[in-house]
Amino acid sequence: AGDGEAIFLSPGETYISTSPAKRAKAAIVVLARNTDADDAVLSMQRMEQRFNHKHNYPYVFLNNDKFDSEFQTKTSRATAARTMYGIIPAEHWSLPPWISEQEAADALVDMSKRHVLYGGRESYHHMCRYYSGFFYKHPLLAEFDYYWRMEPDVKYYCDLDYDPFVFMQERHIKYGFVITVFDLNSTIPTLWSTTRSFMQQRPELMAQDNLLDFVTDEGSDDYNLCHFWSNFEIGDLNFFRSQAYSDYFDHLDQQGGFFFERWGDAPVHSLAAAMFLNHTEVHFFRDIGYRHNSFMHCPARQRNNCDCDAQNSVHFHTPAFGACHKRWAELQRRRR
Template identity: 35%
Template sequence: MIILFRIRRWLFKYIYHLIIILSLPLISLFSYNHLLNNHYHPKLINYTTLNQLYINNNTLFDNLFHSNKITSKFPISERSFSSLNDDVFQYGCRDPIMESSKNKRLNAAFVVLARNTEIDGVILSMRSLERRFNQWFNYPWIFLNDEPFNDEFKSRVEEVSSGEINFGLINSLNWHFPNNLENSPFFNEVVENQGDRGIMYGNMKSYHNMCRFYSGFFFEHPLIKDLEFYWRVEPDVEFYCDLTYDPFLEMKKNNKKYGFTITIKELINTVPNLFKLTNKFIIENNIKLPDTWSLFSNNMKFFKGENEINYKDVKNLDDFFRNLIKNTKYNYAKNVINNNNSDNDKQIPSKLLSKLNKLIINHSNSLPKSINEKFNDESYNLCHFWSNFEIASNELFTSPQYKAYYKFLEDSNGFFTERWGDAPIHSLAAGMFLNLSEIHYFRDIGYKHSTIGHCPYNSPNQLPYIPSDKFKHQVLPQDEIYMSEIDPPIKNPLINSNLGASGCRCRCPSDHREVENSGGSCSSLWLKLNDNNFPNSNSLTNHQLNLDLIENWALNSLMDWINNNGNIDDWEISQSERDLLSKNVI
């Protein structure tokens, strides 16, 4: 019996494992097909409602882009966008073989700063960009390192590139801080202290070196300085869409000097004094700021009146009206209680008196515990272009203005006493030296670095994928199959619109989280400032709200409300009233 039982158990185990082994191909096929068919989809919202908000006098223009209520209902990523300042260069696909044959390549290149140990990440980025773009246009690759590249690095990148390759060594004097500084106890102490305070990459000397190099010496490297445009590429990045036109050529034709895909907020503890120093540079050099400056600064002096100090943390109209409501209730309560304590025959009922006293206490407790530092009545909103992707004119960063700005920052020692990234420095320079019309949002380029990504919906204008003869087919077969199953082109049946979908043969990850819709994104601000309907009265750059007049109106409104038996807690300022009040400027 024991022997029979063991035989039966062995047979059961054998048959069980056999079934599992035979099922594996089917399981894999099912999983892979599920992956292929699991696409990233829009909500397909009826955007005629959003269009009505644009012309609705009760809707403040700022709220169309910054109100959580509106942006959650109408996500930024699904809004069509085209303005006189900027638009995507191509909605959908062109024929890249025809494009590359009829147009001569510009003096431009991809530039990669990498170490030998980062070769795997470099290959991933190259495979993606060669497959999505460069197989047709064959632009050269430039690799920079602070030490010589080894043979493995050189041979592996040559296996992928369809364009020529150059390897450059960074001068030690341009990579390292001066010896007398880098080896000083002060330098080491402040760098280590940044790590102790939890500042990202703060205690990594190599990171400080890299950001300083990208901010000042990168553009002067012998392999870079004569380029008209460069495209910066990082290791371990991914491109989600085919790019079937020459972005360098389009930048030149449209007089664009800087191009980006992602704009987000910087970590404040990495740049605590960068904006203050930049403001000092602006004042000392008498720089007349262009419209782009509004993308990076909060104008904290867009109102003028006797009680300005009560609005010292206000950054925008929403903040202003929240403070106005709070301050009006507080001032009313304070006036009533003062009158009640004076020789006055008319005493306030104890119940109302208790409520007003509570309101005053709550107001005091809700005062900001820290004040946002401001310089020349402005503060840094922390927005910046994420420079791990940038297509830029080298002329911008080799200009006398930029060189003077970099030297000013270098002399401040901020590149090591703080952990400045090159991204906010490039961005603030663009804010000082370029108009909005000279900057381009590559909204049609799907891109991901680290955990942050942008991926557009596919335009109805699609063409079949045809590889170039120069494509080296280094993409893995499963990746090629994945990319061939593109996301369905978007056409909203509700309004017969493409939602501004611009992508060419995009394949977004099914779990994609669009950066345009995130709280840390500055895309909505970019779209707002470039909108053709952006109103001067709300731009808060050339006008100041008449604070005395507005406060007087608000107090009278509240008194009328209470005299008509309204509850002080329920008094608000309607959207239409806000719109009218925002026109009272000095």
């Protein structure tokens, strides 16, 4: 595990603590369908057990459809905190007027033939576009500054003995992740060229100590496909509400890649963070053990009753995808 030590421990790093008296304006955000109720409850139980029973941060559930009473009953019973249920405005979950319906329909068929992951599933395109450009504008989130994105049936493996929202607020961190992996090029053939044209038009928006070196390799101008896995995110909503982010999203949306290709919200958030944030504004929550489907992260230095094995962390277990963790750690070391 020598390699893992180097990647997951930063020498001299002290354990994180935050003032228990402080509380952030924050919510746990869950996009889900009515059929996800039981899986949403599983995630909530783990979230409550490991963290939220001490804090009672509210949950905001969002859906393109109306949440039925079963979903609302099951999820509200799973927490002592406030639960809110929002419907997504139709214009945030439909083809924008400048996209041809026929072209979008043809693209779905084509992606499905080429086996582009989720490329043939129409609702998935709307979901990715929603998380890319709209969730932070939902009226139920207006009162909040921070969000923790949670998906149905994810696992949290360790107790969290500090408040990550307060931690971010105190350190001016805008984006937090636990897993970074390579994206599939087949889903985003023109995302990088579209992003580059934006950078050329708006060089003034790039952060001074940005993370463009994380998403490109030495001696190359190409996107290396590293992205933060967005099914877990703890973020600053005001970063997404900024003019820079909003202009970037509009630029992407005009190109139609959410429909003609299958641009994910994960690479979109990641490229935005890489351009607009300084290194110190993005945080790897190495102490949060987490699993979503096939990939997991388990802390190398374990305390807090972790119920996982660090050897199963993505960069050990699936090095073909997990090399982005190495790149992250190396860049962190260089900057120290």
